[in-house]
Amino acid sequence: MTDDNDASIPKEPAVSHDESGRAVATRDGEHALPERFENPGLPPHVHRQGDHDEAAAKRSERQVAALFTISMLATVLFVVAYAMIGKDDDVTLPILGKVHALNVALGVTLAFSLLGIGLGAIHWAKTLMSDEEVVEERHTLRSDDEARAGAIKVLTDGAESAQINRRPLIKYTLGGALGLFAIPLGLQLVGGLGPFKGDVNDLRTTLWDTGVPVLGANGKPEMKNGKVVTRPRRLMRDPEGTAIRLSDVTLGSVFHVLPEGINNTPEPSNEKVKAAVILISLQENKIKSARERDWGLDGVVAFSKICTHVGCSVGLYEQTTHHLLCPCHQSTFDVTEDCKVIFGPAKRPLPQLKIEVDDDGYLYAPHGFEQPVGPSFWERG
Amino acid sequence: MSEQTKARSTADALRTDDKTDSPAGDGGPVGAIANWVDERTGAAKGVRFLLKKVFPDHWSFMLGEIAMYSLVILLISGTFLTFWFVPSMGETTYTGSYVPLKGVDMSQAFASTVKISMDVKGGLLIRQIHHWSALIFVVSIALHMFRVFFTGAFRKPREINWIIGLLLAMLAMVEGFIGYSLPDDLLSGTGIRAMQGFILSIPIIGTYISYILFGGGFPGQDIIPRFFTIHVLLLPAVLVGLFTAHIILVMVHKHTQYPGPGRTNKNVVGFPMMPVYAAKAGGFFFVVFGITALIAGLVSINPIWMYGPYEPTMITAGSQPDWYMGFADGALRLLPGFLEFNLFGKTWSFNVMIGAILMIPILWTVMGLYPFIEKWVTGDNEEHHLLDRPRNRPTRTGLGMAAITFYGILFAACGNDIIAIKFHLSIDDITETFRVALIVAPIVVFWVVKRLCLSLQRYDRDLVLHGRESGRLVRTSKGRFFEAHEALGDYDRWRLVSFDSPEPIGLPPATDEHGVRRKGARKDRLRARLSHYYFKDRVEPVTPMELAAAHHDGHAAEAIESHPDEAESGHMHGGAEEIGAAHAYGHPTPHDKQD
Numbered sequence: 014m015t016d017d018n019d020a021s022i023p024k025e026p027a028v029s030h031d032e033s034g035r036a037v038a039t040r041d042g043e044h045a046l047p048e049r050f051e052n053p054g055l056p057p058h059v060h061r062q063g064d065h066d067e068a069a070a071k072r073s074e075r076q077v078a079a080l081f082t083i084s085m086l087a088t089v090l091f092v093v094a095y096a097m098i099g100k101d102d103d104v105t106l107p108i109l110g111k112v113h114a115l116n117v118a119l120g121v122t123l124a125f126s127l128l129g130i131g132l133g134a135i136h137w138a139k140t141l142m143s144d145e146e147v148v149e150e151r152h153t154l155r156s157d158d159e160a161r162a163g164a165i166k167v168l169t170d171g172a173e174s175a176q177i178n179r180r181p182l183i184k185y186t187l188g189g190a191l192g193l194f195a196i197p198l199g200l201q202l203v204g205g206l207g208p209f210k211g212d213v214n215d216l217r218t219t220l221w222d223t224g225v226p227v228l229g230a231n232g233k234p235e236m237k238n239g240k241v242v243t244r245p246r247r248l249m250r251d252p253e254g255t256a257i258r259l260s261d262v263t264l265g266s267v268f269h270v271l272p273e274g275i276n277n278t279p280e281p282s283n284e285k286v287k288a289a290v291i292l293i294s295l296q297e298n299k300i301k302s303a304r305e306r307d308w309g310l311d312g313v314v315a316f317s318k319i320c321t322h323v324g325c326s327v328g329l330y331e332q333t334t335h336h337l338l339c340p341c342h343q344s345t346f347d348v349t350e351d352c353k354v355i356f357g358p359a360k361r362p363l364p365q366l367k368i369e370v371d372d373d374g375y376l377y378a379p380h381g382f383e384q385p386v387g388p389s390f391w392e393r394g
Numbered sequence: 395m396s397e398q399t400k401a402r403s404t405a406d407a408l409r410t411d412d413k414t415d416s417p418a419g420d421g422g423p424v425g426a427i428a429n430w431v432d433e434r435t436g437a438a439k440g441v442r443f444l445l446k447k448v449f450p451d452h453w454s455f456m457l458g459e460i461a462m463y464s465l466v467i468l469l470i471s472g473t474f475l476t477f478w479f480v481p482s483m484g485e486t487t488y489t490g491s492y493v494p495l496k497g498v499d500m501s502q503a504f505a506s507t508v509k510i511s512m513d514v515k516g517g518l519l520i521r522q523i524h525h526w527s528a529l530i531f532v533v534s535i536a537l538h539m540f541r542v543f544f545t546g547a548f549r550k551p552r553e554i555n556w557i558i559g560l561l562l563a564m565l566a567m568v569e570g571f572i573g574y575s576l577p578d579d580l581l582s583g584t585g586i587r588a589m590q591g592f593i594l595s596i597p598i599i600g601t602y603i604s605y606i607l608f609g610g611g612f613p614g615q616d617i618i619p620r621f622f623t624i625h626v627l628l629l630p631a632v633l634v635g636l637f638t639a640h641i642i643l644v645m646v647h648k649h650t651q652y653p654g655p656g657r658t659n660k661n662v663v664g665f666p667m668m669p670v671y672a673a674k675a676g677g678f679f680f681v682v683f684g685i686t687a688l689i690a691g692l693v694s695i696n697p698i699w700m701y702g703p704y705e706p707t708m709i710t711a712g713s714q715p716d717w718y719m720g721f722a723d724g725a726l727r728l729l730p731g732f733l734e735f736n737l738f739g740k741t742w743s744f745n746v747m748i749g750a751i752l753m754i755p756i757l758w759t760v761m762g763l764y765p766f767i768e769k770w771v772t773g774d775n776e777e778h779h780l781l782d783r784p785r786n787r788p789t790r791t792g793l794g795m796a797a798i799t800f801y802g803i804l805f806a807a808c809g810n811d812i813i814a815i816k817f818h819l820s821i822d823d824i825t826e827t828f829r830v831a832l833i834v835a836p837i838v839v840f841w842v843v844k845r846l847c848l849s850l851q852r853y854d855r856d857l858v859l860h861g862r863e864s865g866r867l868v869r870t871s872k873g874r875f876f877e878a879h880e881a882l883g884d885y886d887r888w889r890l891v892s893f894d895s896p897e898p899i900g901l902p903p904a905t906d907e908h909g910v911r912r913k914g915a916r917k918d919r920l921r922a923r924l925s926h927y928y929f930k931d932r933v934e935p936v937t938p939m940e941l942a943a944a945h946h947d948g949h950a951a952e953a954i955e956s957h958p959d960e961a962e963s964g965h966m967h968g969g970a971e972e973i974g975a976a977h978a979y980g981h982p983t984p985h986d987k988q989d
Contacts, residue, residue, distance in 0.1 A: 046938040050891045053884040055656030055663065100515055101491065109692060116518045120691010123519070127684030134677030142670050149448040149662045151648055151779060154551050206606045206620075213601050215611050216594075251707050269707060283611040286587070286706035318707065323591025323726070323746055324612075325584055326709040340711045341588055342727045343811055343821055356822050358726055358745050360734035388591035389734060389743040391600050 055146065063140050073140035077133045084129025087122045094118035213392050220272045220288040221246060221366060222381035246272040248292060248315065248368065248376040256375045257292070262313045267330050268292040270315065272378070287386055289318040289326060290366050292376075293348055295335055301350045308367040315366040315378070316352045319387040320344055322359035337363070361389070449671050450651035450664035454545075457538040459675060463682040464531035465637060471524040472626065478514055480506040481622030483578065483615045492699055500578075500703035503618045507577035508699050522690035528570050529695075530686060532718040535563045543794050545781035547650045548765045555643045557762050562636050564758055567718045569629045572621045574696065574716055581696075583704025584713050586617060592750035595743035613706065653780045653892045655885040662779075712811060724807030725749030728829050771924045773899050785854070786893040788847035789928045795843040796836035803832045844931070851933035854890045858882060858936040859944040881945075891935040899925040 063070035094115070104114040156164070177184050224243030226234035235242040247256045251269040254276070262268065270290040278284050297312035305314060316337070320327050325341035330348075336355070337346040344357030352363035364382040371377050385393055421428065432438045449455075482502040488495045490505070492512045500508075510517035539559060542548055548556035571589075575582040590612045593604045609616030648662050657663050665671055701710060715723050726749040733744035768790065769775075784791040806813070807828040814821040861879035868878050882890070901922040904915040 046942060048937060049935070050888060050938055052658060052892065053655045053888050056885045095515060100513065112692075112694075113518065115515065116522070117691050119516050119519045120522075120687050124684045124688035124691060127680045127687060131677040131680030131682075131684055134673045134680070138670050138673035138677065142673060144665070144670075146656075146663050147448050147666050148656070149446075149648070149664075151660050151662060153777065154647070203606060206609060208610055209602065209605055216601065252705075271707065280611070280614070282613050282706055286612055289707040322731075323588040323595075323750075325588060325591075325713070326707055328709040329711060340709055340713050340811070341584065342723070343825070344731075354731055356825070358729050358731055360731035360743075360745060388594050388746070389741045390594040391597050391740055393741040394736060394739045 055148070058145060061140065061144065070141060073136070077137045077141070080129045080133030080136060082129070084126050084133065087125035087129060091119060091122035091126060094122055213390065216387070216390055216393075217385045218287075219381055219386060220275060220278065220284045221290075221378050225274045245377045245379050246274060247371070248290065248378065249273050249275075251289070258374045259310055259313065259370050259376055260374065262292065262294045262376075264294050264296065264312070265332055266294050267332075269318070286324070287319065290315050291318045291327065291330070291337070292368075293330065293335075295348065299335065299349050305351050305365060308365050310368055310370060310376075313368070313376075314348065315368050315376075316346075316348070316363040317366065317382060317386040318363075320359060321354075321361040321363060321386075322357070322388060324388045327363065444645075445666070445668035445672075447645070447648075447667045448662045448664045449649050449667065450657075450662055452652055454541045455649070456678070457534050457541055459678055460534035460682055461531055461538055462637070462641075463679045464527045464534060464686070465633070466679070467527040467683055467686055468524060468531060469630065469634075471520050471527065472630075474520045475510065475524060476626060478506060478510045478517060479503070479576070479622075481576065481619045483613070483618045495699060495702070498703065501618065503576060503578040504698070504703040507579070511697075511699060519687070519690055522693075522695050523686055525574070525695045526690050526693075527686045528573060529717065530682075532563075532566050532570060535559075535566055536718075539563060540794070540798070543764075544784040544791055545650070545652075546778065546787060546790065547781055549778040550765075550769065550775065551647055551777050552643070552650075553765045553769075555640060555647070556765055558636050558640045558643070560758055560762055562633065562640065564754065565629055565633050565636070567754075569625065569633065570716055571719055572625045572629070575621055576618060576625060577696075577698045578618055578704050579698035580701040580704050580708060580710060581698075581713060583613070583706075584709055585715055586704075587612065587706070589750075592746055595746035596751055597740070597742065597747075613704070648779070650779050650781050653783070653889065655888045657780065659777070659779050712815075714808060714812075717805075720808035721801050721804035722749060722753060724804035724810075724828075725753055727810055728804070728807050728825065728832060730829075767924075768928075770921060771899075771928050772896055773921075773925070774896070783893065785847040785850040786895070788844045788851070788931065791847050792840040792844035796840040799836045799839040800832065803828055803835055807832075848931055848933055855933060855936055858887055858890050859941060891937075893935055895932050895934045896929050897932070898922070898929045 061069075063073050098115040098118055100115055102114040103111050104117065105111050106117070109117075172178060224245050227242045227244050229235040248268075248270045249256055249272065251271045254271075256273070257268060257270070268291070270292045271285060272288050272290075275281055275284050275288065292313065292315045294313045297306060297309075300306045300309070300312065300314070306312075308314065318326050318328070320339040320341065322339065322342055322344050325339050327337045327339045327344075327346065329338040329340055330336075331338065335348040337348055337352065338344075339346075339357070339359070342358050344359035345355050346352040346359075346363050347355045351365065354360060354362060364384050364386050366378050366382060367380060368376050369379050428438075480502040484502045485499055486502050486505050488498050488500055488505055488508065490496075490509055490513050492508055495508060507521075510521055512518070542556065542559070571585070575586050590604055590608065593607065594600045596603060604612070607617070607620070608614045609620075649664075651657050651662060651664070654663075665674075702708075714720065726746065729745045729749050731745050733748065734746075735742055735744075782790075784794075807825070810821055810824045810828065813819065813824055861881040864878050864880045866878045867875055869875050899922055902912075902915075902918055904912060904919075906912050
């Protein structure tokens with residue numbers, strides 16, 4: 014039993030059994046067996062075919078050279094493709110379908126030009142370069158005590174020579190100066206990036222709060238008591254910019270709406286991002302909220318199109334359920350009940366815009382939204 | 395005079411002693427140039443140090459390399475793009491060759507991006523290489539981070555590099571977000587709009603930050619030029635600086651290696667930089683670049699001409715950010731609206747703030763602290779250069795997989811609308827399911843992974859103790875059958891038994907020898923508790939004595955494996971005790987004949 018000619022199996026200790034039948038190695042075997050296995054050291058090196066066989070090495074050489082040659086050919090093809098293929102040419106390929114011919118040709122040739130070099134170099138390293146593993150020793154990163162003491166001595170000697178500890182006045186004023194010197198630079202940068210609007214009025218108002226000038230017969234704004242006479246803004250189709258008659262709004266239709274005159278403002282984009290409205294027509298008896306019916310006209314209602322979550326356009330209207338869905342984070346608003354949130358991360362309903370019909374039959378907003386539109390902000394309250 | 399000469403020669407001693415093998419002047423023109431440079435810079439010393447440097451070989455070490463090369467590709471292709479891109483929000487009317495956009499009003503940023511894609515020859519390829527390599531950059535950083543975490547490469551002395559790596563990962567994501575916002579197309583403009591919503595949710599200073607960043611109201615005229623400066627100047631400088639520090643620290647620490655025969659905590663076994671790694675790693679750069687170019691040539695990415703220019707009132711269905719921002723967007727989709735409320739006359743939008751503002755800093759802080767927590771729990775102050783096999787650290791592996799699960803669910807939640815459409819499911823149900831799964835799944839995954847690790851460790855023990863199943867059935871003289879097992883060789887066995895299995899730290903007495911409450915007793919109790927949590931379930935590596943015992947007696951070997959009930963069944967070695975151990979292990983000896 015103790016005969017064991019396999020060197021990988023350690024010599025057997027004396028083994029006995031305790032009461033529970035478990036094997037217990039007796040302690041007198043201890044000198045023969047270490048606590049843990051010992052690292053057997055690097056396994057013997059296994060040579061590759063090419064290390065002995067010159068024919069195999071030659072084959073590798075040719076493979077590497079072939080890969081480098083493919084790279085050169087691909088580079089030439091890249092130049093040819095660049096010169097020959099027009100930038101508007103399309104080509105139909107399997108799987109990919111219709112693609113931009115120049116882009117595919119340049120991409121593929123560039124890829125082979127690069128892959129030829131890369132794969133060639135790697136193949137060279139793997140088949141011909143020495144694969145004998147090299148051992149490098151590591152050393153503890155910690156500096157020895159002498160070096161540490163030396164570093165500390167240099168620092169203390171330097172501090173001593175500078176007399177920094179003996180002259181606290183210098184120490185504290187230097188600290189103060191270094192602590193403050195970045196303020197002018199920071200102030201200039203942050204101050205210049207503004208403008209600050211402390212009252213955030215900009216976030217509370219929209220273009221619907223203001224009117225458009227009433228034009229007189231001569232095409233100039235009418236004046237009264239030195240002030241321009243204004244009337245409330247009409248609802249205009251986005252992007253056509255045409256006014257909407259109540260009769261245009263057939264049952265079930267949806268209009269994307271912007272206030273009249275938005276393109277004459279200094280920054281139309283900044284106004285659009287707040288004033289965008291969606292106009293929806295539904296059966297009046299479907300509307301559950303009295304206020305919503307009041308602010309609409311015969312079941313035609315207008316709501317802010319800016320999501321109260323983080324401000325995306327609430328652009329998806331489901332006609333059958335009367336839900337408005339925001340495609341960014343799927344907040345869902347119920348158009349039949351004040352556009353309150355019925356699902357998703359938004360908290361507040363979309364604000365409603367009161368609409369009326371003027372003498373010419375066009376829809377207009379007698380006043381702006383009653384609350385700020387769009388995402389919440391700290392000062393909103 | 396002579397003293398001066400002496401002093402100088404001592405000062406120069408380091409350099410003069412450091413002659414390379416081929417002295418100057420012997421190498422023809424190249425040698426002459428090398429000599430010229432070295433006499434003016436002393437570069438030979440550093441060159442020799444670098445070229446002799448040994449790197450261990452393993453496929454998983456490639457992941458960080460992919461990140462490194464992607465960064466280089468990004469710098470090259472990004473520089474190309476700046477020659478045509480116009481970072482301006484000034485209005486222009488499109489007059490280029492892409493017919494569907496003719497006459498459309500757009501910003502110069504968008505118009506110039508369409509021009510790069512349509513009218514600059516090969517411009518689309520460079521744009522797509524830039525975008526694809528940005529995606530590959532972040533993927534490879536994430537995978538590299540997983541490798542470092544699960545193998546314990548973040549342990550002393552590499553904690554600083556772990557933190558630098560985390561900063562790099564975060565900056566890469568921010569850089570990517572800002573980069574894909576630059577074309578000012580409808581999709582990315584919606585992203586910036588949402589970002590402004592995020593900023594507004596910050597208490598007290600949110601509105602100020604928004605006004606400062608956008609130069610007034612949203613969108614204004616400033617955001618694209620400012621993003622451009624951040625994207626091409628500020629963040630690349632920081633990224634390249636941190637990346638350089640990351641690599642220098644790798645050089646200083648010398649690369650970690652997986653445990654194996656001949657590999658110790660005191661050495662590095664591998665191939666030298668010159669010539670093997672120069673060829674392999676240099677070649678790999680070309681491979682990464684080549685594959686990126688191939689993808690960019692064949693697969694379209696971010697076709698902004700199809701989205702159209704940003705228009706504040708428009709939106710596309712299925713608005714999703716680039717993949718690496720997906721988890722934050724997913725968090726926003728899962729957070730319920732009731733987290734927003736008014737208090738003290740101010741609005742607190744936790745439904746936005748948690749996902750968009752707080753989550754990334756919190757997650758990154760937890761990840762940054764992890765090495766220090768584990769070190770404290772383990773109570774171990776040694777340098778570690780040998781990597782762990784993930785199974786040998788069941789609790790860490792479980793925690794890591796739980797974190798990945800958490801991340802994965804947030805990421806999937808970012809596609810809740812797509813999932814709803816593709817699988818015809820209700821988006822409400824999907825979102826609710828994800829909300830529950832976000833809490834439950836990581837716990838389940840932790841438990842399952844930890845158990846799997848322990849099972850794998852027991853499997854390793856089994857393999858060491860009983861060897862491999864040889865498929866050779868042996869019939870004993872008493873008519874019993876058993877399958878002969880082949881013992882593992884020294885080298886194979888070493889891989890399975892060389893790990894350390896830390897034990898839970900015991901609780902030191904709460905009072906000192908005078909019976910007075912010791913300072914820090916509470917801290918010790920927490921530490922002992924955590925340590926118990928980490929290491930209570932442990933499988934120890936096989937010791938030589940256990941192996942010897944297993945060879946001596948098949949039944950006994952079962953018993954050692956803490957299955958006392960099965961001691962009699964002897965399912966592994968049924969009947970092995972009837973014949974010689976050597977025979978049972980597949981090495982017939984003359985001794986067998988006596989059986």
